[in-house]
Amino acid sequence: MQNPYLPYKATIKSVKQETPDVKTFQLEPCNFEYMPGQFLELSILGIGEAPISITSSATRKILEISVKLMGQVTGALHELEAGDSVWIRGAYGNGFPLERFEGKEIVFVGGGIGLAPLRSLINYLIDKKNFKKIYILYGARTPDDLVFKDEFDVWNKIKNVELHVTVDKGTDDWKGNVGVVGALLKKINIAPDAVSVVCGPPIMIHFVVKDLKSLNFSDDRIISTMERMMKCGIGKCGHCNIGEKYVCIDGPVFTLGDMKGNREFKI
């Protein structure tokens, strides 16, 4: 019988310091199959295992994770360098509903490290070219906390991709927007059938969902990813249970409509 709990070895090909506490790791093997919105279980032997969202797009034949230093596993990962090994299993989770984006305007709203799973979908859609327009609205606490800064120019140069960035607190040399990410929605002219994809800290999601509702986004056009304590990743250990759903196998991607009426769902 196949053992889904056994991870396999992957080598860190490169490490990039995105912010003071976020690093992007490119992993090999890259023949690991995944879709945007899925996650992997990352092990550091002797420390433990943690679910980490995938930030790259499989269309580019690479596997990348962007990880904020939060706990023991992420702490140990941050100590590693190119050439070191980690252990992975997956990919798990439902991923984004790709058919929902075909030929549509898509509004991505990301906060902090929440841009990581969105980047997987953004680059997937850019490569597949089957969209009408992509808006990327991105906010972080300070300019230093912005992830994927090198990619901003790349995205801005792509036809029908529009990026707006804001920070909660600027610095002397910051010339961009200052304020909450939801305020960026005012800067764009959204089609009535646009689909939104939101990821970030709970407080940000709370306000952005309110903003989207006031712009008449229906519940099924507000898509987000949920975060819960998770161990096994395959629907057995019970930790990520939220109401009747398991974030690991029913999610992590849900529409607001999926979650409404769920007694443990609060925004």
Add this chain to the structure above:
Amino acid sequence: MQNKIIKKVIKKDKIKNWINELMKNYKVIAPVKEGDEDVFFRIIKSADDVCMDFQNTVLSPKEFFFPKSEKIFEFEGDEISDSGSKIGRKRILFGARPCDVHGLTILDNVYKGEFNDPYYLQRRENTTIISLACSEPDENCFCKSLGTGPVLCDADIIITDLGDRYFIEAKTDDVNLVNFDIIKEAAPGDVELKDIKQKESEDKITRAIELNKNLDDLHLEAESRKCLGCGCCTYICPTCTCFDVSDESMISKQKGKRFRCWDSCMFPSFALLAGGENTREEKSDRFKQRFYHKFKYYPEKYGKVMCVGCGRCTRKCPVNTDVVKIINYNKLDCNY
């Protein structure tokens, strides 16, 4: 033909001989008395150790399928070895009560699915179950309202106490387990007597849990106030499936193992995220989760409740939280 039931009887004084025969080819797990009255399932070394006279065991036999703690793999340096899921000798679980057999069928739903749990499922496939019907159910038992009863269950073989002998019902697949000289064909009178005994036993179960009831959050909130959060209910439950996964290593971190162990939704750390957010911060959130999971979420997914009516949690709760009272609760009976 597969499901034809073979009906036999065995004299009580021959039970040990039967177990001895089974032990020749199987690892036998059976009830063993420890101390004055507590009975536990153990892998027996001698048929003399088996206790046939007990109401129910302190813990269900769940741990022989889903151990309290088990190794997933070992690692040394940069290599891991799958040392946890080896298939052992074929086993017989002897003397499990019908409610606890029912408990295993509830666990099956969780550990099967899109992903199979090899540890649990291999043990399950490797084990034949001989259930011992209850003749003296406890006042807290309510199995009958959950689709089984003191006799009925999904075991491979069921044995029922007829006084000086046991009635044996075996599926044809398991005919080799009852094909011994000491086990005789049942006479028509034995079948009749078994039916009488079964009815007597079923009549002794007077408690019933009401199914398809809406849970009342306010009531659960009030009941949760006295809860100690000790997790005893989840520890002794034959249907609780949650587990934690941890790594254990030598200081050098060069050698160690990953293991999983039982966890409880009643513990504050159960839903604690690495960033410090706790999605079930209040004790009442955790208390509610246990009831919602067993009596709402699981039934919505699998069509039956995640409880077998064994009564263990009611019997053992240090503050007398009673699952039947909580579920059957009627707003009209209450002041809040």
